[in-house]
Amino acid sequence: MSGTMGYFWNVTSYLLSGAGATALLFFIVILLSLPLGFCLTLMVRSKFKPLSVVANSYIYVIRGTPLLLQLLFVYFGLPYIPMIGKYFIFERFTAAIIGFILNYAAYFAEIFRGGLLSIDKGQYEAAKVLGFGKFKTQILIILPQMFRVALPSVANEAVTLVKDTALLYAVSVPEILHHAQSVVSRDANVLALLIAAVIYLILNLILTVFFKWLERKANFD
Amino acid sequence: MPLIDVSKMKKKFGSLEVLKEISFQVEKGDVIAVIGSSGSGKSTMLRCLIDLETMNGGSVMVKNEYLIQNGVYAKSADVKKITSQMGMVFQHFNLFPHLTVKENLCLAPRSILKEEKSKIEAHCKELLEKIGLSDKAMEYPSRLSGGQKQRVAIARALMARPEIMLFDEPTSALDPELTGEVLDVIKKLAKENMTMIIVTHEMSFARDAANKVMFMDGGKILEENTPEIIFKNPTCQRTREFLNSVIR
Numbered sequence: 291m292s293g294t295m296g297y298f299w300n301v302t303s304y305l306l307s308g309a310g311a312t313a314l315l316f317f318i319v320i321l322l323s324l325p326l327g328f329c330l331t332l333m334v335r336s337k338f339k340p341l342s343v344v345a346n347s348y349i350y351v352i353r354g355t356p357l358l359l360q361l362l363f364v365y366f367g368l369p370y371i372p373m374i375g376k377y378f379i380f381e382r383f384t385a386a387i388i389g390f391i392l393n394y395a396a397y398f399a400e401i402f403r404g405g406l407l408s409i410d411k412g413q414y415e416a417a418k419v420l421g422f423g424k425f426k427t428q429i430l431i432i433l434p435q436m437f438r439v440a441l442p443s444v445a446n447e448a449v450t451l452v453k454d455t456a457l458l459y460a461v462s463v464p465e466i467l468h469h470a471q472s473v474v475s476r477d478a479n480v481l482a483l484l485i486a487a488v489i490y491l492i493l494n495l496i497l498t499v500f501f502k503w504l505e506r507k508a509n510f511d
Numbered sequence: 512m513p514l515i516d517v518s519k520m521k522k523k524f525g526s527l528e529v530l531k532e533i534s535f536q537v538e539k540g541d542v543i544a545v546i547g548s549s550g551s552g553k554s555t556m557l558r559c560l561i562d563l564e565t566m567n568g569g570s571v572m573v574k575n576e577y578l579i580q581n582g583v584y585a586k587s588a589d590v591k592k593i594t595s596q597m598g599m600v601f602q603h604f605n606l607f608p609h610l611t612v613k614e615n616l617c618l619a620p621r622s623i624l625k626e627e628k629s630k631i632e633a634h635c636k637e638l639l640e641k642i643g644l645s646d647k648a649m650e651y652p653s654r655l656s657g658g659q660k661q662r663v664a665i666a667r668a669l670m671a672r673p674e675i676m677l678f679d680e681p682t683s684a685l686d687p688e689l690t691g692e693v694l695d696v697i698k699k700l701a702k703e704n705m706t707m708i709i710v711t712h713e714m715s716f717a718r719d720a721a722n723k724v725m726f727m728d729g730g731k732i733l734e735e736n737t738p739e740i741i742f743k744n745p746t747c748q749r750t751r752e753f754l755n756s757v758i759r
Contacts, residue, residue: 416605419561420619421595421671430622434609510609511653 301473301482308469309489311383312455315465319390319451324444326391327398334403345399352396358460361389365461382461394451401443405436438508445501449494466490514539514574514675514706515560521568521582522555529555531730532569537675537708542701544717544738545710547727548753553710556727557677560708562594573597574674598668602680604660606652606667612639613648616667624671631670638666642696658689662696669700676700678709682716694720714758718742726750 333345352360365385368378380388409432417427456467466486473482513536522530530552537543545553558564560571560578568582577585578593585593607615616635620626639645642662652660661681668676678697682690694716700707701720711717717724717738724741726734726749733747745751 410603410605412601412603412605413607415563416601416607418563419594419597419599420667421591421623422619426622430618431607431609435607438609508609510651 298481298485302485304473305466305469305482305485305489308465308467309493311458311463311465312452312493315383315387315390315455315458316448316451318387319394320448323391323394324398326395328402330395330399331402331406334399335406349396349399352393353400357389357393357454358457360393361386361457361460364389364392382463383458386458386461386463390451390454394447397447398444401440401447402436404443405438405440406432408439409435438510441501441505441508445498445505448497448501452493452497453490512575513537514541516572517560517569518571519569520556520559520566520571522552522559522564523567529730530559530566533727533730533732534569535725535732535735537706539706540704541706541708541723542721543708543723543725544721545708545725545727546712546714546717546753551727552730553727554679557599557679557708557710560594561597561599561677562590563599595671596673597675597677598671598673599677600661600664600668600679600681602683604652604657604664604684606660606664608652611649611651612644612655612663615652615663616670619667620670634670635666638669641699642666643692656689657685658692661685661693665693665696665700674706676705676707678707678711680710680712682711682713712757714742714754726753728753 330345330349333341334349336342336345364378365380365382368380368385369375371378413431413435414427417431422431455465458465459468459471462468466489470482470486474480515537517536518534519532520530520534521528521532533552533556545556547553555564559566562578565584566579566582570580570582571578572580573593573596576589576593578590579585584590607618610618613635616638617631620631620634621628635648636645639648642665644659644662644666647655647659647663652663655663665676665681681697682693685693690713694713697707697709697716698720709717709721719738721738723735724738725732726741726745726747728749734741734745734750736745740746741750742754745754
């Protein structure tokens with residue numbers, strides 16, 4: 291009995307040691323890809339054509355190719371670019387973070403664009419006749435409403451991100467799934483996979499509860 | 512000296528001429544009801560006055576300053592200054608849904624006009640009392656009825672102490688039993704000598720509250736007179752037809 295429990299705790303603590311990388315990646319990517327995504331949205335909506343073409347092409351490429359491919363490209367591919375490749379040699383984890391941020395920013399950009407589209411033009415008109423300039427209109431009136439509309443979709447992406455961290459495996463950064471698989475092949479016992487599943491579920495439960503709380507907080511009634 | 516002097520105001524949407532060189536004057540304390548069928552240019556005229564639409568020609572003078580002179584606009588800072596003397600109320604209220612009633616009223620004075628906080632709060636309280644919604648200060652707009660929303664929108668516009676109020680079909684989006692409370696607030700303003708231009712389909716309101724009625728049709732002002740004459744004895748055949756179709 292104590293042997294089984296002992297094995298269980300051993301495996302769990304080993305897997306949790308990989309959860310650190312998962313959590314760190316998650317927070318860095320969320321914190322940086324949200325603002326970057328918003329910048330992309332502004333570029334897409336820019337009246338200056340080249341800017342919106344660049345942003346739209348970027349979003350198209352990122353959404354049109356697998357995240358796994360992008361991660362591999364950042365880590366293995368970039369250093370091979372002639373002349374400038376030597377400036378793009380990153381640590382595994384850094385490469386993964388860059389790949390994830392570039393990828394998630396594109397998705398957030400589309401979410402924010404959808405949020406902006408949902409805002410009635412009457413809001414801009416009311417702001418104008420009350421004397422708000424363009425910048426203050428955006429900051430005080432449009433953005434808060436956009437974030438409220440975008441929140442459920444952002445929550446959705448955040449949950450996906452937790453699961454996507456398993457792709458760290460591709461660039462050999464030890465994380466939960468990586469550890470689980472090595473335990474499974476070492477011990478010929480699938481318990482580790484089940485524990486890994488439970489850890490992902492708990493992480494996403496925390497996230498879901500947090501976003502539900504945020505949605506309630508931002509409910510305008 | 513009229514408060515607003517419009518001459519040959521012109522507006523085109525593509526090749527469609529919405530306003531065909533219209534001219535009129537607004538004296539201080541005037542309450543002008545603008546009537547006419549949809550598409551006659553009433554709302555566009557109002558929106559041009561407060562720079563929500565760009566005119567294609569003509570002149571508009573507000574308190575002796577040109578907003579636009581013979582089709583040439585004033586500098587954008589001057590345009591802003593001139594239009595800031597006007598407040599506007601929209602058909603669909605356009606309250607800010609993420610802010611409470613009180614925040615809707617106080618946001619502009621606080622972040623643009625930079626008035627003193629205590630002054631803003633006092634003014635806000637006074638206006639909420641005036642529209643009879645003191646108890647709703649902390650509610651979000653989604654909790655209000657249409658009539659209440661429109662009264663809040665009026666109060667929000669009044670926070671900047673405008674000299675002229677523009678109303679763009681303020682009761683058209685309301686249930687019939689809610690129009691009264693909004694019209695009462697507008698009548699209250701009329702009693703206080705507020706200068707107002709009101710685009711409306713409420714003929715009885717135009718008759719009671721306005722001192723001038725303007726009938727627009729096909730981008731032109733066909734007739735402008737006192738409500739007595741417009742409603743009892745209009746000169747234009749078209750005005751008569753319109754009134755016959757709306758008043759049974």
